[in-house]
């Protein structure tokens with residue numbers, strides 16, 4: 001023991017030269033400690049005994065439910081409005097549509113819309129109708145049995161409107177390489193421009 005152990009608060013143990021003073025804990029600290037104990041008791045009773053409030057998992061489920069309701073309401077609204085939709089002419093929307101087309105649609109419909117696995121989208125022959133609303137509907141619902149994907153689960157309504165509008169601009173396009181010939185489509189002869 002060193003000889004400077006005069007301090008009455010100094011305890012008589014020492015570890016590697018570290019010694020301890022027996023100071024009283026500050027009152028504010030002690031109260032803070034009591035408050036945390038009281039808080040934990042209330043918390044435990046509220047959330048786990050009485051189960052008065054939702055836990056994180058419950059809050060998550062509730063928010064997801066609300067989110068899904070909002071989403072299906074928005075989807076329902078869009079779907080109901082399809083027959084009245086007009087193709088967008090805004091270059092920004094069309095550029096967005098072109099990017100979506102290149103990313104998601106070109107693998108099956110060819111970069112220029114000439115058709116590969118999927119039919120030619122630049123000619124006058126339509127399996128599902130030549131109206132703009134027909135195009136939106138077929139993109140929205142897809143034709144799963146024939147290999148055309150249901151895009152409503154991947155793309156947002158705005159994106160579907162954008163890509164459909166872009167497709168509209170491809171109608172009657174002069175292709176560098178000939179497009180896919182019509183298969184069994186009922187020929188719906190529509191002029192390259194001024195479609196219904």
Ligand code: HEC
Nearest residue numbers: 104105108117118119126127128129135138143146147148
């Ligand atoms: C996995 C391949 C595939 C992808 C990817 C694909 N399609 Fe298709 N698409 C098809 C096939 C196959 C058909 C023909 C469906 C039928 O025979 O009824 C089709 C049909 C269509 C039609 C209807 C054409 C008509 O003659 O009535 C449109 C419009 C269309 N696709 C747009 C799109 C758009 C837009 C995308 C991208 C968001 C896309 N497709 C992505 C395979 C695909």
